[in-house]
Amino acid sequence: MADNGPEASPRTGSAKMDPVLRNAIRYTISAKEYRTLHEYLLKQSPTIVRSRAPLPSKYDAAIKNKDDYNAAAIRASLRVFLAAQLGLKLWDIVTEQLLRRSKPTRTTAKSAPFKSPNFRLSISISLILLLHRVLHRFFTRLRVNLLTKDAAPFRRRNPRISKALTARLAPAIGSSLAGFVLGVSPGDQFRISVAIYLATRAAEFAYNTLEDDGWFKNRPWWFGSWLLMPPVFGQLLHAFLFDRDCFPTSYGDFILKNTPNYIQKRPPGYPSQLAWPTNDGIVDGLAEISKLNYPAFVSPILFPSASQTLPSSISQISPITSSAHPSIRALTCALLHPQEPSCLRTYISFFLGAVPMFAKFFALILGLFSLPRYKMFLKDPVKEVDQLAKTVLRMTIFVSGAIGTSWGSICLFQYILPRTFLPTQRWFWGGFLGGFWGFLERKKGRSQFLYSTRTSIDSLWKVGVKRGWWKSGKNGDVWVFVASLMLLNAVYEVKPNAVTSGVVRKSLGMLRGEGWVDRARLVKNEGAQEE
Numbered sequence: 001m002a003d004n005g006p007e008a009s010p011r012t013g014s015a016k017m018d019p020v021l022r023n024a025i026r027y028t029i030s031a032k033e034y035r036t037l038h039e040y041l042l043k044q045s046p047t048i049v050r051s052r053a054p055l056p057s058k059y060d061a062a063i064k065n066k067d068d069y070n071a072a073a074i075r076a077s078l079r080v081f082l083a084a085q086l087g088l089k090l091w092d093i094v095t096e097q098l099l100r101r102s103k104p105t106r107t108t109a110k111s112a113p114f115k116s117p118n119f120r121l122s123i124s125i126s127l128i129l130l131l132h133r134v135l136h137r138f139f140t141r142l143r144v145n146l147l148t149k150d151a152a153p154f155r156r157r158n159p160r161i162s163k164a165l166t167a168r169l170a171p172a173i174g175s176s177l178a179g180f181v182l183g184v185s186p187g188d189q190f191r192i193s194v195a196i197y198l199a200t201r202a203a204e205f206a207y208n209t210l211e212d213d214g215w216f217k218n219r220p221w222w223f224g225s226w227l228l229m230p231p232v233f234g235q236l237l238h239a240f241l242f243d244r245d246c247f248p249t250s251y252g253d254f255i256l257k258n259t260p261n262y263i264q265k266r267p268p269g270y271p272s273q274l275a276w277p278t279n280d281g282i283v284d285g286l287a288e289i290s291k292l293n294y295p296a297f298v299s300p301i302l303f304p305s306a307s308q309t310l311p312s313s314i315s316q317i318s319p320i321t322s323s324a325h326p327s328i329r330a331l332t333c334a335l336l337h338p339q340e341p342s343c344l345r346t347y348i349s350f351f352l353g354a355v356p357m358f359a360k361f362f363a364l365i366l367g368l369f370s371l372p373r374y375k376m377f378l379k380d381p382v383k384e385v386d387q388l389a390k391t392v393l394r395m396t397i398f399v400s401g402a403i404g405t406s407w408g409s410i411c412l413f414q415y416i417l418p419r420t421f422l423p424t425q426r427w428f429w430g431g432f433l434g435g436f437w438g439f440l441e442r443k444k445g446r447s448q449f450l451y452s453t454r455t456s457i458d459s460l461w462k463v464g465v466k467r468g469w470w471k472s473g474k475n476g477d478v479w480v481f482v483a484s485l486m487l488l489n490a491v492y493e494v495k496p497n498a499v500t501s502g503v504v505r506k507s508l509g510m511l512r513g514e515g516w517v518d519r520a521r522l523v524k525n526e527g528a529q530e531e
Contacts, residue, residue: 074130080126084125085119089118124182131181132175136512139171143166168493172493175512180482187477195481200450200453201450202484204500205499205504208500209491212495224446228449230432233431233432234430234435237430238431242424246462258354263279263336264282276319277320289331290424292314294330297330298310302326347411354403358395362395363392391444395441398437398445401437407430497520
């Protein structure tokens with residue numbers, strides 16, 4: 001028995017556990033996770049490690065009387081920090097080494113790790129999670145304590161403060177102050193995009209709340225989120241022409257790539273030593289034509305002896321307009337469809353070419369997004385394939401119509417409007433007309449509409465700053481983020497079902513320390529049990 005004493009002593013339940021080791025384990029893994037780790041990993045480790053590792057029962061006894069809420073919040077925050085660091089590091093590897101391996105690498109000066117953008121972004125996200133949980137619990141407990149009888153004297157002395165702190169939304173609003181930690185992250189495009197995204201989602205869920213409360217019960221049948229598309233497309237098209245530095249590159253590339261009838265490519269047999277305007281050069285030419293109040297087209301074919309058929313500021317488009325059909329009258333038409341004098345035939349031929357192309361594109365994209373629902377396809381393949389085909393068709397016609405109408409409307413305006421009437425603003429109205437094709441997707445296209453709206457808000461803000469319409473305040477995106485988080489938390493507190501995204505509901509549950517749970521379903525299940 002004496003020989004076994006040294007081996008058994010570290011494992012005796014009466015021996016006190018080292019406080020440093022206990023706290024290190026407590027703020028790293030939970031008791032359940034430690035039990036699993038001990039079961040599958042520590043038992044296979046060397047004897048010296050097993051002798052020093054406390055038994056799960058001993059660890060449970062050491063922390064059973066301690067409040068694990070703050071420890072759980074720290075554990076979650078640390079894991080989010082590590083996951084964000086790992087994800088950003090992998091993203092850097094993909095973008096810098098794989099996607100850019102054809103370009104020469106640049107040697108950049110190394111900065112301290114805590115000053116790197118990845119570290120600042122990771123610490124910002126993890127601290128938002130930690131402070132949101134701590135503040136939510138603090139304001140919840142404070143509200144409960146202020147509602148007790150013992151706090152009646154304080155409520156009488158401070159009625160306004162008491163009313164604010166005991167309100168139902170006090171924990172939701174107070175915990176949202178954690179959003180100010182977003183200011184730790186780099187003030188780049190990502191932070192702006194996050195603020196805009198949260199603002200639009202919060203506005204969407206607030207609208208759902210008002211709709212459920214009957215605020216829009218008498219609305220017309222055609223009213224919906226699709227009405228965002230006309231002003232959104234109008235703003236984007238105008239920025240595409242006149243403020244391309246404030247326009248998302250991906251949007252511009254998508255438009256130029258899928259408008260072959262209006263954006264003239266270099267002919268296959270065109271001499272390589274001769275210049276041909278680039279896509280950006282064509283767009284710049286259209287913008288300059290608008291600023292010049294749409295000068296008439298002088299055909300070099302009809303007037304070969306003319307010394308100058310184009311204004312000097314748009315001479316770069318001469319390779320396209322010099323061979324344009326002589327019967328074309330408008331310079332924009334000579335640039336957009338030089339070989340076809342009829343604007344209507346160009347518009348129709350665009351649809352004939354764009355519809356099959358977009359149908360293939362959306363069939364591939366929507367088909368990939370449908371893969372997680374493969375069980376539904378196996379259960380009722382005819383119904384699911386029919387719904388997928390209808391969605392592809394609606395999206396195809398919507399996008400084709402929006403792009404084609406936005407370009408074709410410029411030809412229309414050339415014939416029905418005076419040259420000097422809204423010379424640059426008519427591009428906005430051309431996109432405005434194109435946005436009405438969103439009516440076809442009015443029932444199931446809210447996510448696409450909101451994505452375009454976020455893109456337009458970002459573009460409009462940059463255009464306003466560039467032109468001096470408003471000033472960019474310091475950390476303005478952080479204030480927008482905090483206000484949006486307050487609205488989102490308030491909606492989730494009052495009416496969880498108004499938050500129509502299950503992922504967002506579960507994310508809010510994680511922020512509050514409730515776990516990855518769907519509160520809306522829990523409320524629904526509780527109501528069903530009571531019935």
